[in-house]
Amino acid sequence: MYSNFNGARAKVTRGAAIRGLLIGASALLATPALADPAATAQVTGTKESPATPSVVGYPAIGNGEGTVSGKYNVSRWAEDWRSMRDPAKRDDPLDRLKFLPLTTDGDVYLTLSGEFRFRVQETTNPDLRDRPAQRQDRTRVYAGADLHLGEHVRFYGELAHAGVSGVNIGTPAANITNQLTLQQGFGEVKGRIGGAEVGVRGGRQEFSDGPNLLTSVRDDPTLHFVLDGVRGYVRGKRVRADLFDLRYVNYGREGLGDDRTDGSRRFSGVTFGYAIPSDFLGTSKLFFDPFIWRLRTRAAAWGRQTGREERMFYGLHLYGDVDRATIDWTVNHQGGDFNDRKIDAWQAFLAQTWKVGKSATAPRVGVHVDYGSGGGGVSGQGDLRTASGLYGNNIYYSYQLFLTPTNLLAISPNITVQPVKNLRVTGEYTMAYRPNENEAVYRASGAAFANTQNVAGKHIADLIRLQAVWALTPRISLTGRYEHLMVKDALANAGYRNSDFLAGWASFRF
16 A cells, blocks of 8 residues: 555545645644644653553653653553543543453453554755655554553553655655554563552563653654663652663564564663652742663764764753743763763753743743754764764654754744644744854764765754644644744755755544
8 A cells, every 4th residue: 555655656636635634734834823732742842741640659740651642642551541440431432442341340451542643744855955845645553452460460562554655755764664563562560669669661662761852752753763671660759760771673664573673772771750849949840850871882873983882871850840831951961982982972951931821821932942062973083072862852853854962052932822722833943053063963863964064154054843733632633834944054055955844644543
């Protein structure tokens, strides 16, 4: 069904549907209103609370187990549907699938979940070069099953399919086109010791316990970013510690047998958490998460050098609400060595929004300022000061994937309005610069833009972004997005061009 990658055999009816979806996206963007705040993460990418709080222990809003998208969690295993045991609380027939008792007492039960997403997106001047526009029609299908064997044991599995067709789509990565994959598959054992909840989770899993610009499931690609390994946790009422030892996963493109654990990239460490008392700074809901992580890569590449890299992350993450303000602040230092060269890099992410008024639909204004150091990556000389973005939110700055927090200073004011229920519009203007003019400009993939280290200019680009989300029902949402990237000296002097991005997509979840 999805083998027609060059689009030459696309049917007229399919083309009409695609054009209709793009027109619908444009209409959404022209509407001065915005969807329910819970419908999707903010355009800045700041983390929000999971869909359902845990019954006991550390507040689920700060336990590092996924981000909310409407009434659902991006990581579907983080949802708790035990309330569906009561038929009176079910809104439609699909709610029955959220709690399927396998024993008479209901202690052993199964939760089924799924998602279908269809997206049409068009990018002009792909790779910022003077080339014909690219159009991709992406299809996502997820199906998950969460088996609970009493209070202490569970098994979760998730199959996924990724389809793509279109025009000038190039060679899509395996997280964009994949016949069938085991996206997640793990077992978990948990219990209580004293006043703390303890547990261990082993297998293929999503891991996003950290700042959004460093760890994310990357919901933009059709398949999520997943890892193989072990995660353990201890959670009290105010403090927690999560330890992990994980390896990256290399997706294949065919069936279940071609996905492989990448033994050359190993990510491990510990994240601590403290739920700050709510009377701190008046009325607040704040969380403070110090973290120490290590990423070991056997064949890391910077410029023309390839070698073993061991990169340490020492960071502090403060996030949450203070009165009508929402903050997400991170600072981290990266040390270690690459190919016998010392690593000495810094990052700082400062995102904040302010709700103008007390009503639930009041507008929000904000700004995020992000810094990532750069130096020694392309030249191969001296200390390596290029910061790594790990596997963070690759669409934080652009769905075109043209920026990442490496050798970057970005200032992004934004505004979100919601004058009409269930419709939300966010606008943002980003001004991007490179702190080190002698270092390259880097893409979201971590690769450098060719020749940018050889041209003058600190100003990389300016970017206009608009997004509208319409939550038709708790299960169905429509999204329209437009971006315009204007290259400045650092890119223009290396021969790169302006680019536009227009997309529309529909999502159905249960």
